[in-house]
Amino acid sequence: xTDENIISLLFERNExxxxxxxxxxxxxxxxxxxxxxxxxxxxxxxxxxxxxxVWERIPPERPDPxxxxxxxxxxxxxxxxxxxxxxxxxxFGLDVPLDELEGALGCDSLSQQLSxxxxxxxxxxxxxxxxxxxxxxxxxxxxLEQSVGEAARxxxxxxxxxxxxxxxxxxxxxxxxxxxxxxx
Amino acid sequence: xxxxxxxxxxxxxxFIDPETxxxxxxxxxxxNRGYLIAAAAAVCAFAVGAxxxxxxxxxxxxxxxxxPSKVSEISDSNxxxxxxxxxxxxTALDTGYLDNLIASAELIVVGTPGSISYAAEDGGxxxxxxxxxRCTVSVTRVLKGQASDTVVLAQDDNTIEAEPFVRLPxxxxxxxxxxxxxxxxxxxxxxxxxxxxxxxEDKAYSYILSRLEE
Numbered sequence: 001x002t003d004e005n006i007i008s009l010l011f012e013r014n015e016x017x018x019x020x021x022x023x024x025x026x027x028x029x030x031x032x033x034x035x036x037x038x039x040x041x042x043x044x045x046x047x048x049x050x051x052x053x054v055w056e057r058i059p060p061e062r063p064d065p066x067x068x069x070x071x072x073x074x075x076x077x078x079x080x081x082x083x084x085x086x087x088x089x090x091x092f093g094l095d096v097p098l099d100e101l102e103g104a105l106g107c108d109s110l111s112q113q114l115s116x117x118x119x120x121x122x123x124x125x126x127x128x129x130x131x132x133x134x135x136x137x138x139x140x141x142x143x144l145e146q147s148v149g150e151a152a153r154x155x156x157x158x159x160x161x162x163x164x165x166x167x168x169x170x171x172x173x174x175x176x177x178x179x180x181x182x183x184x
Numbered sequence: 185x186x187x188x189x190x191x192x193x194x195x196x197x198x199f200i201d202p203e204t205x206x207x208x209x210x211x212x213x214x215x216n217r218g219y220l221i222a223a224a225a226a227v228c229a230f231a232v233g234a235x236x237x238x239x240x241x242x243x244x245x246x247x248x249x250x251x252p253s254k255v256s257e258i259s260d261s262n263x264x265x266x267x268x269x270x271x272x273x274x275t276a277l278d279t280g281y282l283d284n285l286i287a288s289a290e291l292i293v294v295g296t297p298g299s300i301s302y303a304a305e306d307g308g309x310x311x312x313x314x315x316x317x318r319c320t321v322s323v324t325r326v327l328k329g330q331a332s333d334t335v336v337l338a339q340d341d342n343t344i345e346a347e348p349f350v351r352l353p354x355x356x357x358x359x360x361x362x363x364x365x366x367x368x369x370x371x372x373x374x375x376x377x378x379x380x381x382x383x384x385e386d387k388a389y390s391y392i393l394s395r396l397e398e
Contacts, residue, residue: 028202031209071205072198098190107189116192120199127204132211139208143197155211 003066010058018051025067029074035144035154036078037085046081050074079145097145104170105177106184113182126176130169137162138169 001020009017026047033046050073063069101107110119127135133155140151141162152162174184 025202028206028209032205035209065201067202068199071202075198098193101193102186102189105193107192108186111189111192116195117199119192119196123196124199124201124204127200132207135204136208136211139200139205142193143200143205143208 007058007062007066010055018055021051021054021070025070028071032071032074032144033078035140035146036075037082042081046074046078049077053077075143097142100170101142104174109183110177122177122180123173126173134165134169137165141166
């Protein structure tokens with residue numbers, strides 16, 4: 001089922017659209033949820049919440065591309081749950097990964113120059129030019145907001161190695177954006 | 185840090201292609217992929233790499249400088265070790281080939297900061313800093329306990345800066361180039377052997393540069 005088919009069905013309030021969503025993106029949603037929460041048992045719950053959220057938002061929204069949208073909904077639900085868990089356990093939330101990126105890119109200035117969507121596309125273009133292991137490291141650290149240790153272990157790297165790579169990636173991303181004409 | 189900035193970044197990340205995310209989640213650990221397989225592949229690649237190298241630079245080794253047929257034969261060479269390309273030096277360390285190479289009194293490792301720092305961290309033979317722009321690492325301990333002087337050099341933009349961070353090979357020295365781990369995580373390990381022609385910038389370095397710039 002194509003994105004357009006799924007969105008049309010959702011607009012018609014046809015539950016086949018949900019089945020299409022689940023079939024198309026269910027696996028990815030579960031993996032994103034598991035990677036973020038570290039709790040495979042919560043994946044089903046997050047998957048259901050994601051499908052429900054998409055059902056409630058489409059219509060009126062008509063996301064393009066649908067996959068990124070669904071993935072983002074799952075990501076944000078999982079991150080929310082993880083932050084809540086962390087807050088309960090430790091008394092504070094963790095968003096160090098975003099601090100790192102924000103620090104490297106100087107987002108106050110950047111946000112005046114390009115939208116979040118445009119920045120996302122630039123980041124994706126940048127990632128496509130990286131080695132798979134670096135791409136995966138970046139995604140795990142900043143998209144899935146894993147700790148450096150978690151990301152390193154998932155990729156078979158040492159934590160220090162992962163830290164060095166991440167530092168280089170942040171600098172490279174800033175350089176990429178500057179090459180594209182944005183002032184950091 | 186600005187809260188608005190973090191929200192902006194987080195929203196931007198939402199637009200990362202799900203294929204990229206899926207690929208990241210599927211990528212398996214780099215290690216545990218078969219030490220022995222990598223070593224065996226390296227041995228095969230040794231001969232192939234050398235042949236490719238010689239044909240590429242159209243050079244015939246002089247008498248007495250034939251490519252060693254065994255790794256142990258190069259242990260007493262006056263070696264310059266060029267661990268080029270990210271992961272190359274690390275891979276070389278992983279396979280234990282440096283065990284034999286490091287016996288040389290002087291060791292020069294050429295590579296990107298990443299390559300060197302990974303080697304430093306994973307191989308445990310280097311100590312020192314591996315800063316982002318340049319790295320100068322002193323070998324204080326080698327695998328077999330021998331101390332050695334080292335000059336390491338590299339620029340983060342994949343160009344090699346010769347002075348003062350690296351000593352170019354002298355005539356008659358061997359240059360060993362360890363590389364390379366390519367995109368896709370495949371361990372294409374080629375051992376390139378050459379001998380410098382005149383002790384200055386040589387095709388060996390040009391070759392390394394070209395590899396780094398690929």
